[in-house]
Amino acid sequence: xxxxxxxxxxxxxxxxxxxxxxxxxxxxxxxxxxxxxxxxxxxxxxxxxxxxxxxxxxxxxxxxxxxxxxxxxxxxxxxxxxxxxxxxxxxxxxxxxxxxxxxxxxxxxxxxxxxxxxxxxxxxxxxxxxxxxxxxxxxxxxxxxxxxxxxxxxxxxxxxxxxxxxxxxxxxxxxxxxxxxxxxxxxxxxxxxxxxxxxxxxxxxxxxxxxxxxxxxxxxxxxxxxxxxxxxxxxxxxxxxxxxxxxxxxxxxxxxxxxxxxxxxxxxxxxxxxxxxxxxxxxxxxxxxxx
Amino acid sequence: xxxxxxxxxxxxxxxxxxxxxxxxxxxxxxxxxxxxxxxxxxxxxxxxxxxxxxxxxxxxxxxxxxxxxxxxxxxxxxxxxxxxxxxxxxxxxxxxxxxxxxxxxxxxxxxxxxxxxxxxxxxxxxxxxxxxxxxxxxxxxxxxxxx
Numbered sequence: 001x002x003x004x005x006x007x008x009x010x011x012x013x014x015x016x017x018x019x020x021x022x023x024x025x026x027x028x029x030x031x032x033x034x035x036x037x038x039x040x041x042x043x044x045x046x047x048x049x050x051x052x053x054x055x056x057x058x059x060x061x062x063x064x065x066x067x068x069x070x071x072x073x074x075x076x077x078x079x080x081x082x083x084x085x086x087x088x089x090x091x092x093x094x095x096x097x098x099x100x101x102x103x104x105x106x107x108x109x110x111x112x113x114x115x116x117x118x119x120x121x122x123x124x125x126x127x128x129x130x131x132x133x134x135x136x137x138x139x140x141x142x143x144x145x146x147x148x149x150x151x152x153x154x155x156x157x158x159x160x161x162x163x164x165x166x167x168x169x170x171x172x173x174x175x176x177x178x179x180x181x182x183x184x185x186x187x188x189x190x191x192x193x194x195x196x197x198x199x200x201x202x203x204x205x206x207x208x209x210x211x212x213x214x215x216x217x218x219x220x221x222x223x224x225x226x227x228x229x230x231x232x233x234x235x236x237x238x239x240x241x242x243x244x245x246x247x248x249x250x251x252x253x254x255x256x257x258x259x260x261x262x263x264x265x266x267x268x269x270x271x272x273x274x275x276x277x278x279x280x281x282x283x284x285x286x287x288x289x290x291x
Numbered sequence: 292x293x294x295x296x297x298x299x300x301x302x303x304x305x306x307x308x309x310x311x312x313x314x315x316x317x318x319x320x321x322x323x324x325x326x327x328x329x330x331x332x333x334x335x336x337x338x339x340x341x342x343x344x345x346x347x348x349x350x351x352x353x354x355x356x357x358x359x360x361x362x363x364x365x366x367x368x369x370x371x372x373x374x375x376x377x378x379x380x381x382x383x384x385x386x387x388x389x390x391x392x393x394x395x396x397x398x399x400x401x402x403x404x405x406x407x408x409x410x411x412x413x414x415x416x417x418x419x420x421x422x423x424x425x426x427x428x429x430x431x432x433x434x435x436x437x438x
Contacts, residue, residue: 040410043406044406045346156418221417260416
């Protein structure tokens, strides 16, 4: 199908883009990579009156080292992130999650900002950002504000971003030295949205004890879920298979997965524990700790 | 698709019963409901604008109130069609006394078809549940305002 008719604006500056959104408000949609919005428009599920295209704003596409982490422009293509040595070095978790997004042509167009603002409950980046406690810079005509990833994702396809705001920068903190991370997901076919996705980062002291961990899950509810009870159970402990299994089992109480033709809610809940355990095991394996 | 749940409303049962049958209160509480016009005895014509993220659609349909057992239970039947597809739902709403108010229990059987069901299948259950939660918490608020 073809989209319903719409007005197309291609601003040459962020200020012009914000002005356009300020004018059109709820009737406008921001076009980033278009990998979700354009299909929705073609199905006519989305019928924005005005499309504000950010693709003429190269200043929003960059990857920079910042502090012990990274700052990425919202228009950075997923494929650039996938290929970036800086990302691999400074945020291995982000690097590991990226090739799991859709397929190569999708990542070539799709942007990090687009994926975050679209906020699909099973998408990879929202899970990574919640696990890494990332922060987002959000701009509007009157100024900018910073929003923590934990406050950003509100429900299905809905974020803290208002109709006249644009996500401009993504700040991804680094992990402490002595931390390992892993991102795993299960899907029926390669490139599908995950039935369940799990991100884990584990910091271990020289004696091999877990200092702290961060665990986030996708696909099991309206937004990414941070598995705090599991993190608490792991803190200060020597990793053993029994400990990882027990900690992973706690996520089942935190999840409210959907039930659909792809998998039952029960299966997804079960997999949320299995993939938490596997992600923890894989994160520790990066530190040469075999559990 | 079955959706069920319950909400506690801090108002006496008779008052809750009346509110849940009052078209003006219902209009304010049904998410995205723009119009609710009486077309017969306990039958209403409804226009709803429903959206999640960029996905938005207007549904036109009919809401009927059936099997009234005051002040215990009734059935709310909804059918609507719009650009993104169609929705048909039958909900049994049951009221019971709890300390300090009324528990409203709902058990809905919802069918969603058309484009939205094919494309949005993954999120349909969750979004429907979210809409139901919105409706009941808004009903609670409205009842408190008039208390």
